[in-house]
Amino acid sequence: MARPIVLLAFFPDVSGYREALELAGFEALTDPSEAVQRMEAGRGPDLAVLDTDGAAEGLAATYARLHANPTVPTLLLFSVDPPMFEGTAETAASDEYILKPVPPTALVYRLQASLIRTGHALPGESGSWADAESLAQAPVAGEGHVISVFAPKGGVGKTTISVNVAVALREQTRSSVLLLDADVGVGNVTSVLQVPFRIGLADLADSPPSDWTDAAFEHVVCTHPESGLRVLTWGNDPGDSERVNVDLLLAALRWARRQHAYVVVDNHPGYDDRTMAMLTVASEILLVVTPEVGPLKNSAQFVELARQVGLADHIRVVANRANHGVKVAQMSETLGLPVLATVISNGPKAVMAANEGRPLITKFPREKISTDLHNVARLITRQTVTTTGPAGRRWWLPFASRTSQA
Numbered sequence: 001m002a003r004p005i006v007l008l009a010f011f012p013d014v015s016g017y018r019e020a021l022e023l024a025g026f027e028a029l030t031d032p033s034e035a036v037q038r039m040e041a042g043r044g045p046d047l048a049v050l051d052t053d054g055a056a057e058g059l060a061a062t063y064a065r066l067h068a069n070p071t072v073p074t075l076l077l078f079s080v081d082p083p084m085f086e087g088t089a090e091t092a093a094s095d096e097y098i099l100k101p102v103p104p105t106a107l108v109y110r111l112q113a114s115l116i117r118t119g120h121a122l123p124g125e126s127g128s129w130a131d132a133e134s135l136a137q138a139p140v141a142g143e144g145h146v147i148s149v150f151a152p153k154g155g156v157g158k159t160t161i162s163v164n165v166a167v168a169l170r171e172q173t174r175s176s177v178l179l180l181d182a183d184v185g186v187g188n189v190t191s192v193l194q195v196p197f198r199i200g201l202a203d204l205a206d207s208p209p210s211d212w213t214d215a216a217f218e219h220v221v222c223t224h225p226e227s228g229l230r231v232l233t234w235g236n237d238p239g240d241s242e243r244v245n246v247d248l249l250l251a252a253l254r255w256a257r258r259q260h261a262y263v264v265v266d267n268h269p270g271y272d273d274r275t276m277a278m279l280t281v282a283s284e285i286l287l288v289v290t291p292e293v294g295p296l297k298n299s300a301q302f303v304e305l306a307r308q309v310g311l312a313d314h315i316r317v318v319a320n321r322a323n324h325g326v327k328v329a330q331m332s333e334t335l336g337l338p339v340l341a342t343v344i345s346n347g348p349k350a351v352m353a354a355n356e357g358r359p360l361i362t363k364f365p366r367e368k369i370s371t372d373l374h375n376v377a378r379l380i381t382r383q384t385v386t387t388t389g390p391a392g393r394r395w396w397l398p399f400a401s402r403t404s405q406a
């Protein structure tokens with residue numbers, strides 16, 4: 001299978017970028033005239049990155065060629081003002097602007113996000129496109145809204161919020177909602193939500209990516225009878241955890257987005273590859289924080305990291321157990337972001353609901369905690385953020401060593 005081809009043009013020094021892209025499985029071109037020749041022959045590039053600083057000869061002509069039919073999604077790097085090209089308004093719906101400096105890993109990340117947005121697969125570890133064949137066959141019925149529930153620390157209430165927000169979205173919108181348990185190895189959605197679970201993504205792990213078809217994912221998914229919520233889990237045997245890799249999770253997510261209006265992803269705490277992939281493709285990241293100084297510091301580090309790579313606009317902060325400890329205003333100040341929803345603490349009810357395998361909002365609909373959880377879902381239904389964040393390859397590793405993982 002071919003590797004995605006990216007034109008990197010007009011860079012003062014392209015070598016570090018070229019290397020990062022090739023490591024991530026892309027083929028990099030640096031000569032605009034070669035790219036034009038290939039376009040004429042119908043062989044790419046699939047994406048382009050133009051450094052627009054300096055009045056490089058040929059820049060406007062290359063831009064125009066990339067926007068002649070068919071348009072090549074183009075990322076434009078700039079230092080002060082976003083560049084303007086003739087005809088931009090009509091032709092540049094797929095352009096993205098990136099303020100310099102941009103580290104090579106962050107650029108890779110942006111390109112991966114562009115691939116996902118334009119309906120392509122990411123290049124896999126092998127350097128080939130992960131599942132281009134199954135994608136080519138799959139009809140695209142419309143983008144689902146992906147809500148990734150995340151915290152850098154464990155035990156703050158991610159699963160409780162994921163399950164209840166997913167059911168609340170279903171109740172509020174009556175549209176199709178899928179809950180994806182991506183906490184590979186330890187996730188326990190199916191033990192707190194009673195569903196007729198039979199198999200998980202781990203059961204697809206030994207099949208080649210070309211077998212990860214719509215039918216295969218449909219076979220793995222199960223339905224929560226009371227709410228109609230659909231649930232897809234990684235599996236339930238911790239021994240399977242290594243087999244459910246990033247490519248499989250992303251393939252599952254692409255399928256999920258095509259087939260559902262909302263996809264809620266319950267993530268593993270910390271900065272592993274799988275979790276970061278699930279954040280990369282999120283329309284919204286629900287960052288769950290608790291009013292404790294230590295975990296708040298970890299969350300503040302995550303917000304800083306997200307700012308660096310352009311993901312911060314997607315974060316919606318939810319404070320769980322917010323009625324004790326650090327005050328909401330102080331949490332906002334620590335994070336540099338507003339707390340958009342709070343969920344009170346109600347241990348006895350949370351335990352009773354989980355023990356019965358029922359969501360809090362259906363078991364105790366009149367409790368304040370259920371109203372709060374519905375309000376978290378309203379953060380999603382009231383807004384229409386549809387863009388995905390930039391993508392990168394293991395850019396989070398420096399943070400992983402600084403932040404504890406569960």
Ligand SMILES: Nc1ncnc2c1ncn2[C@@H]1O[C@H](COP(=O)(O)OP(=O)(O)OP(=O)(O)O)[C@@H](O)[C@H]1O
Pocket residue numbers: 151153154155156157158159160161183269320321343344345346347348350351354369406
């Ligand atoms: N608002 C709340 N009030 C009282 N108890 C809560 C609340 N939210 C979560 N809990 C309880 O806290 C515990 C941890 O919650 P949960 O499993 O949702 O966290 P998590 O972030 O998913 O954990 P992990 O990182 O281990 O996956 C559970 O026993 C849950 O019932």
Ligand SMILES: [Mg+2]
Pocket residue numbers: 158159160183187188266
């Ligand atoms: Mg959990």
